[in-house]
Amino acid sequence: MTSTKEADRQLDAQLLVRIASGDEVAFGALYDRFSPGLYSFILKMVRDEKEAEDVLQEGFAHIWRRASTYDPARSSAFTWAVMILRNKAIDRLRVRQRIERTMEKATVEFSHFAEADEVSAGEAERREDGALVRSALKEIPEEQKQAVELAFFGGLTHEQIAEKLGAPLGTIKARIRRGLLKLRDFLKEAA
């Protein structure tokens, strides 16, 4: 890991320690650091700006209440926050019974986002992490990438992905496993 990233991780972890003690300034600072990335990601999941705002609000309220449970040995603060907000988004998707519609539209939606990504590529490439992960995804076979993205952004279970793609469950598990391992290897190598 680069020293800049390590310093960032330490700073984020420090902010969470301070948030756990009720420090509003630290909370505002963490919001400023994380909210652009988290909002973009949640919007990609729920595909509705109002809903993305609600998820962001719920997620940050959760971070405020549960900052003391963050364990830096387990993950970076950003990863911890991503997983909190992703769970909130999945809850909403499920509660509102959007999963089926999401499954039906997933192919179209993901191709749409691929186009949007191209449009915003110039901006994204200025963000080191985004550019890095994009590069990694290009190295991953399309079928593995599709399965990983459906699981992560679509919030679909492996069984739902298998059904949607018409592939055996074991095949989907293998694609996701291989895709994630390759992504992990690429990111480790880049770090």
Place this chain on the structure above:
Amino acid sequence: MIDEHQQDLASEYALGALDAGTIRAFEAELAANPELRALTGELREAAAALAHTAPRKLPPPELRQRILSEIRAEAAASKPASSAPVRSGGFGILPWALAAGFAVSTAAFWYERNELQKEAASLLTETQDLRGRDALARMRIATLAAQVDAYSKATAVIVWDPQNQRGIVKLANLPRAEAGKDYQLWVIDPKYPNPVNGGILPVGEDGIARVAFTPDQPVKKVAKFAISVEPAGGVPKATGPIVMIGD
């Protein structure tokens, strides 16, 4: 040695795709297997990194205030009536100091932090009127990103107080401006056809600078901040290449 089944479980765990019963069993296995725990952590980081690939979209500015209001209400509700108001902890006793602390880059972070502690006393006087909670809420912190490779290690953080129309920019790891050139700050407000001049940014040999600024014209809404390279002494209208920009 981790087998494929364990790798499958680790992948599903990282993606939050396991049911509650399997999670409990897998977490028990994790507790006893450091290698599996390490793999799971790495897969979790890899999965979360996908969030960076979403097309960039900023949340509406008012959402920040909404969220801060919510957590303040919670904090107030959970506190005895006679207790002292919530105070900022740690080294960030002032919004300026905290935000300035974001001008971090590797070792510079700790250096900066020490410097900020030294500055805290003078900042206290300087920003006395900004200490209220409302002041904290209205602060905007912008992180600028490099536009060209030569600035990839540079960091630029701006704290902007829209009410008082002033800000502080903190820079680190900036290459020295070439002879006859200065860095100049611009505030991009959709109200104006051209960026508003924020003044020149003198950067020391160590690549570090901390500059308070007040834009030339009243800024209603900041869309972005930008830093360009301009003729020494600055110019009223941007002409040079933008080297860093952000919001």
